[in-house]
Every structure is written in structure tokens, then in C-alpha cells.
Amino acid sequence: MPRPVFDVELISKTQLSDDTLQLAFQFEDDTFSFRAGQFVSVQFELDGATLKRSYSIANSPSQCASSRQIDIAISLILDGRASRCFQEAAVGEHFGISGPFGFLVLPEMLPKRLVLVGTGTGMAPYRAMLPELEKAAINGVFLHILMGVRHRHNMIYREEFTALASRHSHVSFDVCLSREANPDSMMNEFSGYVQNRFSHLGLSPDRDLAFLCGNPAMIDDAVTWLSEASFGSRQIKREKYTFSR
Numbered sequence: 001m002p003r004p005v006f007d008v009e010l011i012s013k014t015q016l017s018d019d020t021l022q023l024a025f026q027f028e029d030d031t032f033s034f035r036a037g038q039f040v041s042v043q044f045e046l047d048g049a050t051l052k053r054s055y056s057i058a059n060s061p062s063q064c065a066s067s068r069q070i071d072i073a074i075s076l077i078l079d080g081r082a083s084r085c086f087q088e089a090a091v092g093e094h095f096g097i098s099g100p101f102g103f104l105v106l107p108e109m110l111p112k113r114l115v116l117v118g119t120g121t122g123m124a125p126y127r128a129m130l131p132e133l134e135k136a137a138i139n140g141v142f143l144h145i146l147m148g149v150r151h152r153h154n155m156i157y158r159e160e161f162t163a164l165a166s167r168h169s170h171v172s173f174d175v176c177l178s179r180e181a182n183p184d185s186m187m188n189e190f191s192g193y194v195q196n197r198f199s200h201l202g203l204s205p206d207r208d209l210a211f212l213c214g215n216p217a218m219i220d221d222a223v224t225w226l227s228e229a230s231f232g233s234r235q236i237k238r239e240k241y242t243f244s245r
């Protein structure tokens with residue numbers, strides 16, 4: 001059965017970084033619900049055609065329940081059709097949203113450590129999980145959160161993950177800068193790709209559950225690395241941001 005399409009109103013647009021736009025959409029009623037880590041399909045009209053693109057929900061289910069709003073974070077692609085449409089969209093415009101979709105959600109039984117890896121807007125699902133991550137940390141689960149971006153000015157949601165890490169000694173948040181010459185180690189910045197950090201984390205399939213989200217090349221490399229470290233499919237959860245054809 002096809003999923004219902006919800007009519008939503010664009011209620012705000014926020015530039016999160018040079019190339020990332022956050023959009024907030026409001027639902028007409030409270031029938032839409034989701035689990036942190038899931039994504040939606042957004043429909044839009046462009047040059048007379050109806051197109052769809054998938055985006056992770058970036059705010060928590062509890063925020064959505066109280067406000068009837070979801071946030072999405074869009075990495076703007078030069079000549080991208082959704083990128084153009086959302087850049088030009090005015091607050092007050094209406095869109096169709098279907099979903100929620102996806103399985104990048106926290107399990108009921110948490111492991112000893114969660115390793116959450118995202119590139120760019122691939123951090124959005126972890127932002128949606130923040131209340132659950134806080135609870136997990138309070139219950140003693142170790143968290144290692146890794147954000148990969150090209151440059152420092154591409155980072156998003158840094159303050160929120162830094163704040164979580166600052167409240168719990170067993171939560172860490174590192175940023176990997178693949179094209180920045182001078183990472184600041186005092187700010188937990190490292191050079192290179194996120195998957196280059198894996199060898200420093202003492203990863204173990206007996207203790208860790210790995211979440212991977214964002215750039216498909218990062219996910220392929222990370223899965224190869226983790227498989228060689230004896231992680232099976234039950235110890236890796238992933239959401240690949242593949243392009244539409």
C-alpha cells in the first residue's frame with residue numbers, strides 16, 4: 001500500500017553552514033510520527049514535473065510531537081534540482097512529505113558502546129537521537145560520535161554534540177576534516193576521513209554497534225574496514241545518501 005502523502009508548510013529556512021540549509025516543515029495535525037534516525041521523502045514541483053528526494057529527520061520525535069514540525073538539513077549541490085528548489089522556496093510554501101522510512105534507529109537493547117559516524121548532513125539522524133543518546137549515556141553506555149566534513153566551515157550541529165560530550169566523561173565527539181590543513185586537537189579535530197579514526201578506537205564487535213550515515217563512498221570504506229575487524233551485519237547499521245537518477 002502506498003504511504004499517505006502529508007501536506008506540510010515550510011515554516012523556516014536556516015543556513016547551517018556555507019553549503020547546508022535547514023528547513024522546518026509543519027504538519028496540519030499530529031498524525032505523523034517517526035523514530036529518531038528515520039528519513040522522509042519530500043515531493044516538490046520543478047519545471048512542471050513532480051520530483052522526490054529523501055532527507056533524514058534532524059529533530060527528535062518528542063520535539064515533533066509537541067510542535068508538529070520536522071527539521072531536515074540539505075547539503076546544497078551545485079545544479080541539484082532539489083537544492084535549487086529549496087534554496088528558492090519561500091516560507092509559507094507547501095510540500096508533500098511521505099514516510100517515515102528507514103531502519104537507522106537505536107535498538108531496544110543497547111550495546112556497551114555506540115559508535116555513530118556521519119559525513120556532513122549524515123549527522124542529522126544523530127541530532128534527532130540526542131534525547132535518547134543522553135538517556136543512554138546516563139545509563140552508562142559509552143558513545144563515540146564522529147563527524148566528517150571537508151572544511152571546518154562545513155560543520156553542522158557541532159555545539160549540540162560537543163555539549164552532550166561535555167556532560168558525560170564516557171561520551172566523545174571528534175571531527176575529521178578531510179581538506180583542512182590545520183586541525184585543532186584542543187577542539188577534538190583530526191585530519192583525514194572519519195574511517196581513518198577507526199584504528200584509534202579499539203573497535204570490537206563484542207562490545208560496539210556502529211552506525212554509518214551519509215556519503216556512500218565513506219560507508220563502503222567503513223563497512224570494508226569493520227568487516228575486516230570481524231563486525232557482522234548485525235553490528236553495523238547504515239543509511240547511504242545515494243543520489244537520485
Ligand SMILES: Cc1cc2nc3c(=O)[nH]c(=O)nc-3n(C[C@H](O)[C@H](O)[C@H](O)COP(=O)(O)OP(=O)(O)OC[C@H]3O[C@@H](n4cnc5c(N)ncnc54)[C@H](O)[C@@H]3O)c2cc1C
Pocket residue numbers: 039053054055056057072073074075076077078079080081082083084121122124239240241242243244
Ligand atoms: C535515504 C536517504 C536519505 C538522505 N538524506 C539526506 C539528508 O538528510 N540531507 C541531504 O543533504 N541529502 C540527503 N540525501 C540525498 C538527497 O536525497 C539528494 O540526493 C540530494 O539532496 C541531491 O539532490 P538534488 O536534487 O539537489 O541533486 P540532483 O538534481 O539529484 O543531482 C544533480 C547532480 O549532482 C550530483 N549529485 C547529487 N548529489 C550529490 C552529492 N551529494 N555530492 C556530489 N554530487 C551529487 C548528481 O549525480 C547529479 O549529477 C539522502 C538520500 C537518501 C537515499
